[in-house]
Amino acid sequence: MAKSIEHPSLMEPMLPAQGNRELEDLAVVMIEKSARMAAQLHPLVQVRIGQLVRTMNCYYSNLIEGHNTNPRDIELALKADFSNNPEKRDLQLEAKAHIEVQMLLDQKQNLTDTFSQANIKLVHKEFYARLPESLCWVKNPDTDDTIAIVPGEFRAGDVMVGRHVPPKAANIVAFLERFEQAYNFASLSRIEQIITVAAAHHRLLWIHPFYDGNGRVTRLISHLALRQAGVGNNLWSISRGLARNAQLYKANLDLADGQREGDLDGRGNLSQKQLANFCVFFLQTAIDQIDFMQKLLDTPNLMQRIEYYAHSQIQAKKLPKGSVIVLKEALLHGLVERNSIQNLTGYADRQSRNIVSSLVKAGLLGSDTPYGSLYLCFPQEIVEFYFPQLYPVV
Numbered sequence: 001m002a003k004s005i006e007h008p009s010l011m012e013p014m015l016p017a018q019g020n021r022e023l024e025d026l027a028v029v030m031i032e033k034s035a036r037m038a039a040q041l042h043p044l045v046q047v048r049i050g051q052l053v054r055t056m057n058c059y060y061s062n063l064i065e066g067h068n069t070n071p072r073d074i075e076l077a078l079k080a081d082f083s084n085n086p087e088k089r090d091l092q093l094e095a096k097a098h099i100e101v102q103m104l105l106d107q108k109q110n111l112t113d114t115f116s117q118a119n120i121k122l123v124h125k126e127f128y129a130r131l132p133e134s135l136c137w138v139k140n141p142d143t144d145d146t147i148a149i150v151p152g153e154f155r156a157g158d159v160m161v162g163r164h165v166p167p168k169a170a171n172i173v174a175f176l177e178r179f180e181q182a183y184n185f186a187s188l189s190r191i192e193q194i195i196t197v198a199a200a201h202h203r204l205l206w207i208h209p210f211y212d213g214n215g216r217v218t219r220l221i222s223h224l225a226l227r228q229a230g231v232g233n234n235l236w237s238i239s240r241g242l243a244r245n246a247q248l249y250k251a252n253l254d255l256a257d258g259q260r261e262g263d264l265d266g267r268g269n270l271s272q273k274q275l276a277n278f279c280v281f282f283l284q285t286a287i288d289q290i291d292f293m294q295k296l297l298d299t300p301n302l303m304q305r306i307e308y309y310a311h312s313q314i315q316a317k318k319l320p321k322g323s324v325i326v327l328k329e330a331l332l333h334g335l336v337e338r339n340s341i342q343n344l345t346g347y348a349d350r351q352s353r354n355i356v357s358s359l360v361k362a363g364l365l366g367s368d369t370p371y372g373s374l375y376l377c378f379p380q381e382i383v384e385f386y387f388p389q390l391y392p393v394v
């Protein structure tokens with residue numbers, strides 16, 4: 001019989017034992033690698049790639065929930081082009097909602113209240129307020145009744161997650177108060193903050209404050225918390241790693257739900273060893289993702305792939321000669337002025353204008369106004385060429 005959980009002390013320990021060398025080393029590696037990654041791209045290119053990574057994050061986080069929305073359909077949703085098939089359309093709306101909420105979080109300046117109840121509710125509210133009606137219901141497995149999900153409201157009844165029985169609805173607030181207090185960054189070192197992000201990921205899912213959406217809300221909170229800890233940015237996403245190891249992710253969550261395993265396993269109700277194991281899994285997954293994106297975004301390599309793609313398009317007569325150098329310039333400098341194209345390509349005025357209009361038409365360059373500066377764009381068609389393995393080819 002699962003023990004009934006009534007007091008926040010039953011959620012202890014909140015962190016792995018202090019001085020865990022393996023975790024500390026992983027946190028240091030994350031600090032080093034994430035610093036290197038942010039430094040390598042022009043900030044304007046970073047903004048554009050950030051948009052693509054948000055789409056990827058949403059794709060993978062929804063995939064963990066079993067909602068598989070093709071990235072091309074996500075891109076169409078962002079252009080308000082929805083399918084006639086109601087199920088597909090609702091998944092498109094869900095993807096759009098997820099991206100919009102992440103955008104709000106990525107723009108958030110005040111990063112002190114990530115783990116507060118108010119912020120956790122806000123993320124759920126922003127997400128569910130944008131979802132179509134069909135995705136705002138869950139079934140009570142005992143009675144078969146449907147329960148409506150109110151955006152930003154904690155569940156009013158009990159739930160189970162796998163074998164785990166989360167706190168009773170009446171105690172959610174007390175558990176979240178302890179959660180917020182234990183994970184207050186102000187009283188933690190930088191290394192402790194990073195380990196905290198991992199531990200908080202498990203403990204929030206363990207509390208399971210909502211009827212639905214806990215997974216996605218928790219992954220968005222982790223994304224924000226990683227930024228607060230100074231290792232997260234819009235160029236990588238923890239969800240990609242969690243989705244690619246979904247079975248291991250869930251198995252590790254399940255193990256960390258377990259009770260203390262004897263005298264050498266901390267002093268709390270839950271296993272400190274298993275919490276530490278979950279944190280190792282989470283931080284290793286994060287480092288894997290940083291490594292993957294670092295390699296993908298390495299400027300000489302990215303430049304080569306862009307060049308290769310543009311050459312193939314020129315050969316296929318889909319782009320005019322002279323296109324490659326313009327794309328390269330946009331990658332290196334963020335913006336290309338239209339009046340510099342002649343100089344850059346060596347082609348006369350008419351051909352230069354043809355290069356620009358072809359690149360804009362192909363979606364490879366964009367500008368905010370008809371005569372404005374040009375910047376690189378990353379439409380879904382090129383993702384598999386520019387960023388191989390970012391997500392499965394569909």
Ligand SMILES: Nc1ncnc2c1ncn2[C@@H]1O[C@H](COP(=O)(O)OP(=O)(O)OP(=O)(O)O)[C@@H](O)[C@H]1O
Pocket residue numbers: 064065160161162163164205206210211212213214215216217218250253254255257
């Ligand atoms: N044993 C477990 N202990 C704690 N959390 C778990 C466990 N197994 C799965 N989870 C987490 O719960 C999420 C899914 O569980 P569930 O479907 O009950 O929640 P949800 O609210 O529907 O989440 P979402 O819809 O956003 O994925 C998973 O995404 C995972 O993050």
Ligand SMILES: [Mg+2]
Pocket residue numbers: 065212213
């Ligand atoms: Mg769900």
